[in-house]
Amino acid sequence: MxxxxxxxxxxxxxxxxxxxxxxxxxxxxxxxxxxxxxxxxxxxxxxxxxxxxxxxxEGVEAYPTRARRTHTSAQAIAEFEAAEKEDRELKLTLAGRIRAMRPMGKVSFAHMEDGAGKIQLFFRLNEVGRERLELFNRMFDIGDFIQAEGVMFRTKTGEVTLHVHDFKLLAKAVSPLPAAKDETLEDGTVVRHAALEDPELRARQRYADLAVNPETREVFRKRAAIIRALRAFLDEHGFLEVETPILQPIYGGAAARPFLTYHNELEQQMYLRISFELYLKRLLVGNLEKVYEIGRDFRNEGVSFKHNPEFTQLEFYWAYADYLQVMELTEQMVSYTAQQVLGTQKITYKHNEIDLTPPWKRLEMRQGILETSGIDIDAYRTADELFQAMKERHPNRMPDVGLTRGKLVDFLLSEFLEPTLIQPTFLYNYPRDISPLAKSIPDDPMTVERFEAYTAGFELCNAFTELNDPLDQEQRFLEMGRDYAADDEEKHPMDEDYLRAMRYGMPPNGGFGMGVDRLAMLLLDKHSIRDVLLFPALRNEEFAEKEKS
RNA sequence: GGGCGCGUAGCUCAACGGCAGAGCAGCGGCCUUUUAAGCCGUUGGUUGAGAGUUCGAAUCUCUCCGCGCUCACCA
Structure with a gap:
């Protein structure tokens, strides 16, 4: 056939x-x-x-085993610019992917791209001969990997270029890459034509997106730099990086539905973790005073522009500190990260100028809600009273019925207050019943020492003075269980081992959690979490039916 | 899961009830300093899938698939 x-x-x-x-x-x-x-x-x-x-x-190996290069494109250009002044010849070998070809009879131009950037190649009959020039023009395609050896020079139009004396195919591309063409306008701005733009294709085939869109590569270099900066900051401040289980027999530490899996030999159900919190706090019991973890959390929930089923989380716990100290560390850490990655603490997000320079604004949640919705939550101590007050004031902006007081407060927060928080703001003091792991304010059992930092209208992180009273903690677990049962949700699991640990004594401490993807979105001005994830979760792709049999 | 929108050549997009097109990429030719190279010629399509309405459907209707925005869930 x-x-x-x-x-x-x-x-x-x-x-x-x-x-x-x-x-x-x-x-x-x-x-x-x-x-x-x-x-x-x-x-x-x-x-x-x-x-x-x-x-x-013709005896040409399309996928040779070995390659050679002496310089990256950027090194070649930099070294040539120095050598040029001394009138010195610069011979070198480059390797990379062909991005554009301009054959013109007895000479050919091409652009090659490697990890460091782009560089022009120049082939001439005089050096490579008719047969090899023909081979290049006819057999090489955009997307192929090439190794080229020659002498650096500057073309008539001033572009630093490799004058190729010899070249070799390194890997043939069978599928054509979207052949983006960069046009440089008079004013120096670069316009890309026919690049890969379809957001689905870019996410699904990230390899192609990365191959043709240098700015995508830049996003992920910066993402790596963000994580590097966070680590450096915490290491510098005496925190110990640890790794805790991803597979857990009991999940906890947040209100989210877990992924379920099964261990065959142990014959037991396991969950993918939804947070690190309960394990990290066990370490405080063990006298590790400052610990942090950067890793993956998994939540079996909806997908949106700011939610991916697996996401990168940073949590730290700090013995003998409270939420006010954590606040200060937070603004330092985020501004430090911005400075390291972007070289500035003033960023732009969705056309908003945002200044991350500490200190950030501090706003009591009750006050913020009062200012934006006109409702003083302290005046209504039960869910029913608060619900009635909201109905009177904002009959057209109402949540579902049957929520707890805490969830009504949460509604007011996200409906009225959150969109106004563009400049970095610490919102502090939260209702107890939506914060089962946080410690109450002394003399105010309804309110806990908790804060969230908001920037550009979305939540960046969540922190509190951690609850360390084992009896109170058990009580909260029981309350949570009841609330969830009332909500007709899955019952919130009681973590007996965590309570056992806490009964040995846990130092007072401040804890912190931040979605690293969200921080990346904020710093890189990306408006979808997919833009900062190399391989975001997508629905399974139906490949075309194979070979009818 | 609900609402709205989108899906046309490898890529970016036209055509919106009357022969499915353009630019780039590709293929053949000319061209020894080009750079969105240029010039001449040319290939390429089950219009996401399926059904329906119609003399006639990329276009209108329905179902399904995928994506985007949005609401809900969720930080």
Missing amino acids: PRACDSARGFDFAPLLPSAPPSYGEGIAGVEAGRGLMTEFTSLEKIRLQKLEELRL
């Missing part, structure tokens, strides 16, 4: 049918150029498969 490669140049397959013995030991380019495989190739891919066949016939 000859796969009818609609031969654009009338290439003859006859000598290459499966019966023909392979003529090269290792050099079977692309497993007989795709025959016998399951993949359905497009017409453009079939043309490239033909090139693979032709290269094989």
Whole structure:
């Protein structure tokens, strides 16, 4: 069954049918150029498969094992600019991906891109000869990896370029990359034409997005820098980085539905963690005074522009500190990170100028809600009273019925107050019943020492003075269990081992949690969590039906 | 899960009830300093899938799939 490669140049397959013995030991380019495989190739891919066949016939290995390079593109340009002044010749070897080709008869130009940037290649008949120039023009495509050796020079138009004396194919691309073309306008701005823009494709095929959009690579370099800066800051402040279980027999530390899995040998259900909190606080019992973890949390909830089922979380716990000290550390840590990654503490998010320089505004939650909704939550001590007050004041902006007082307060917060918090603001003192792991304010059992930092209208982090009274903690677990049962939600699990740990004595401490993806969104001015995740969760893709049998 | 919107060539997009098109990419040719190179020629489509309405559907209707925005859930 000859796969009818609609031969654009009338290439003859006859000598290459499966019966023909392979003529090269290792050099079977692309497993007989795709025959016998399951993949359905497009017409453009079939043309490239033909090139693979032709290269094989000419003894050119399309996927050689070794490559060589002496300089990155950026190093080559920098070194040339120095050598140029001394009138010194600079010979070197580059390696990278072909991004543009401009053959023009007896010379050819191309642009190559490597990890450090782009650089132009110049091929001329005089150096490489007719046959090799022809090979480059006909057999090489945009997207192929190439190794090129030659002498650096500057073209008539002033671009620093490699004058290629020899070159080698490093890896053939079978599928064409979206061939983005960068146009440099008079004023120096670069316009990209026909780049890969479809957000679904960019997320699903991140490899292609990364390959053609340098700014995507930059986002993930900066994301790495953010995490590096957070680590450096916490290490510097004497925190110990630890790793706690991702597979947990009991989940806890947040209000979220977990992913469920099963361990065959232990014959027991396991959960993927929804937070690190209960394990990190066990470490405080063990006299580790300052601990932090950066890792993955998993929550079996809806997906949105700010929610991915797995996300990167930072939590730290600090013995002998309270939420006010944590507040100070928070604003220092975030502004430090911005400074390290962006070189400034003044950032732009959705066209808002945001200044992360400490100190950040502090606003009591009750006061903030009063100012934005006109309702003083302290005047209504039960859910019913508060609900009635809200109904009188804002009949058109009402939550569902049957919420606890804490959830009504939470509604007021997100409906009225949250959108107004553009500049970094610490919102503090939260209702007890939505904060089961936080400690009450002395003399105010209804309110806990908790804060959240808001910036650009969304929540960045969540922290509190941690509850360390084992008897009070058990009581809260029981209350939570009841609330969840009332909400017809899954019952909040009681963590007996955590209570046992706490009964040995836990130092008073301040705890902190922050979504690192959200921090990345904020600092990089990205408006969807998908833009800061290399491989965001997407619905399973239906691949086209393979080979009808 | 609800509401609204989108899905057309490898990529970016037109056509919006009457022959499915353009630019780039590709293919053939010309071109020894180009850079969105240029010029001449040319290939490429089950219009996301399926059903319906109609003389006729990319276009209108329904179902399904995927994505986006939004609400809910959730920090």
